[in-house]
Amino acid sequence: MPPRTMFKKKGKKKNGEGSKPTPSTYPWPREENTLIELPDELIPEQSDEQWDQTDSFYYNKLLNIKLQPTLVMCTDTLKRLGIFDEVSIILRNTKLTQLAFEDDDLYPDLVRQCLASAKLRYANPTKPKADEATFTFFAEGKRYSIDMATFCTAYGFHDEDKELRFPSKFEVANQFWQTIASGHYKSNTASISVIRHPAVRICAKIFNNMLFNRDSGNKVALDVLMLPYFGCGDLVADSYSVSVPVEHSINFGVQLAQTICAVRTKPFGSSQVIYIGSLLTALFTFAHIPLRYATKDVSRRRMDTAHLLTSGFLCDENTYSYKGAYGVAQRTPLPNPAMTALNTAANLRFLMEVPLLADAAHDGAPAPNSGAPVSSSGAPARASSSCYPHSPQRDEELPDYVSADAGEFDLAPISDDPDDAEFRRWMVASTKKNNSLMKRLLQMLTSGYRSSTATAASSPERHPRRRRRTGGSGSESPEDTTTH
Template sequence: MGRTDEAGSSVAAPKPPKRTYGKACASEPKGKSVAANVKTKGKGIATSSRANGKEKRAERSSSEELSEEDANVVVPAAEPPKKKKVVKKPKAKPPTYSEYLRKLRSMKQEETFYPDLDLLQRLGILDEVRGVLHTIGLGNLMEMLHPSYKDVTCQFLASLQVNHHNEEGPDNIAAGFGSIEFKIGKEQYEVTFREISDAFGFPVEGRSCLRKLAYYGNDLQQLWWALAAGSYEAGVSKAAAIRSPALRMVHKILADTFLGKKEYSTVYDAEVMMIGEGLKPLMPSFKSGQIFYGDSRKPTMAALLVKNFMAIKKWAHNNRIKEPSMRIGGLITPILQHIGVELSGDKIGYRLMDAYLKKINYLHGTVGEFYAYNFTLEEKITARVLFPNRALTSLAERKNIAFYITKDQYYNPEIHPPVQLIRKPNAAKKPCVNTPAEESNHVNTELELPRPIYGSRRYCLDPYDGPMMNNATEAAHRRTKNLQRWNKWKDKNFKKMAGTVRSLVYTVKKMGSKIKKLNASLRGTKEVKPLRVHAMKSC
């Protein structure tokens, strides 16, 4: 339909504007639901018209109203983002008594190591070692030589539970500073910390909580500088860096007997701090002038022992070692004997520490009635001193803790007799008695020249293990030994390379034969030479 203007001319009715989504109109009315929804979506309504064959944009007047169809259009609201479902991993169940017992029984039970008191007496350091251990609170540990029983030890550790108190007080003292519970067979037992202290002769001092020894500030580093050469790093520093023979033996007793470690060549925080507690009366301050405070709230020795039992129990269940072993049974036997538990099963005796201490480079040998002791001056530089020598080993003098001695006190092969290597009695060779016929044959064979050795084996010489003139000679022998190891390693690589070359030659010849067969089949001939593989000469 059209309409007429005042002049009577006919004018076409305007078409309703088309809605498009684009930029919002500046003159758009507010308050309408559709406009509000569109505005929330960040879109606007625009109109378009065509004039003179060209597309033009025009703003819609404020007086225009939306049609009923447009008013009913509702823009859908944005859906909220879906929350990802976080699947919580189920907590691992604690191992049962049967699992602990199975793991412990699968481990190898070794003898508990104890110090050799006769050897310490011959070295002249028994009183010093005993004094430091007594100050720590482990004075009776050296004399308590007990065997171990595998089945009883496994049952004790598998069922061990600890009830401890965090603070001291009359109630806690009356309760025995806490207790442990365990099961042997079908019987349930409870032993207080005080009873454990009575079984070992530990002093009833300190806290009963299962807390580690703790040193604050740089006390630990200062203590290591007072004992050993080089800087300290837990699990990396070597026990051989401790210079004093008495303190080095104390560390070996702590790591080997009290803590039951199989690997005692490296030093950890607990061992250094226990040595520090034993030296606190002898060394109230460090060389730098700093006061040595130590741990004023240290736990009792019974608490430290129980904490070590719990650590071994956890390690036994979580370790992935191919052939694990433990040697702590000798410290469980006194507890069971103190409360009257009947010990049965496989009995494993105790064992004295390496009586000759050759394996850990503690002693080098004997010079008459004296022992040659090895100690570290700097990194990989060692010296030897002859013991017994009370002037050097007595810890009553402050300088002997650091074990700084002059060069004229070193072992000198030019002045002293040669060092005789110490060998175990079972390794000593028995004297052989030859018959007259064997002696005549021996005389005849001495004139024969030795058989020549060819190849790289002629460079593999036995290391010299006799007395050295000085440190330079010892360092030269050590470097020569490293060079021989490098040559052996190269020989192994050459053998592997020769085997690889042989297999490669065989593969190449086999591929050549296959190519010839393929060519013959393509030509229609069947004459193919058989495969011949010649073994490659060894390199």
């Protein structure tokens, strides 16, 4: 037998004489969306100038997370619903107009590289200043550095704003929340879905999604609540007991950069999705990153009619669904400029006062203000007794609209082009008619009232019942022997 031959194990070649130098962009170029094997002695453990193993770890982690296009405003839908101008006012006052309509293609692998390596640095970390901040990231192994002025320009932010963070206190949080929604404000329970005004509600959703990367959540954190206040708080700020400025100097470039840097450290589950990726395309463009050969996703996610129907914002293409005072579900057709125009505090509260509508419909004149609230806390005032039917205990006569003829509850269709008075009369009639539950309740109440009245009139005098109490001796108590 020939002698056994021993072979040495092959290992990775180290850089030295006769070996090719490692490119500075290592581990790129490489196939997109492929795992980086770690440890790799050619990748430094930590480095500010090169892609390091920390970046590789987060890149591998992000490979398991699905990326979706960022949700943005839909101009056509907002115009069709008649709230485009109101949304534009809020966005302009908050200085976030361009961000809300930032609609770009998605480059999944470049987004993962950017999110895995993004860092926000300051010239003096002990005394950070917005104008001295720099956003850095890696793409295809190359390091890119963008100063904050350029970063703000990419998204249309005001780079002259100097505040690095939102105010730690918002003294009118509860008062403002009761203006736009119902109940007391608590950041862990306040929901976007209970905001009444459609323009404010849509803007809150966009703020949550784009600036703070909270697409999957529906909660209204304190920073999100401040933005609608900056957008339309001038309508109600004077009525609050505490004065809070409605203008801000928050540098949204710093805020968005912090949001991007925080993505990689979030704990992700197998079913979670990142929705902020499309926003990074603006940075890639300003950094002159070659996008020609990168894989891209050209699909879009917009707040169009289909999205608003799915989310419960609309119950049909032209009917807005919201929760009125005390969380009562209400619907109103859109467009309706008289209610949605952000020109009064009453319209911001978006509370429909039914008694006023009833009076206007009865008199054939327009209502004073169909959206007028009655109290600054967001709760409607107690209406006069003449606006509501009396109960049988207070009035022996039944309400005028209670009748045995069920046809009185049939709601007639509204004309194709109604005027304001006809529309209000139809809205009032819809609260009284075409409602099977109301029919049943009225039948129960009226039948119960009539039967109780008839029983009281026809029932004979009741006599005490004779009871026999048997004691040990078998004698009866004198109180138990009652003669009839």
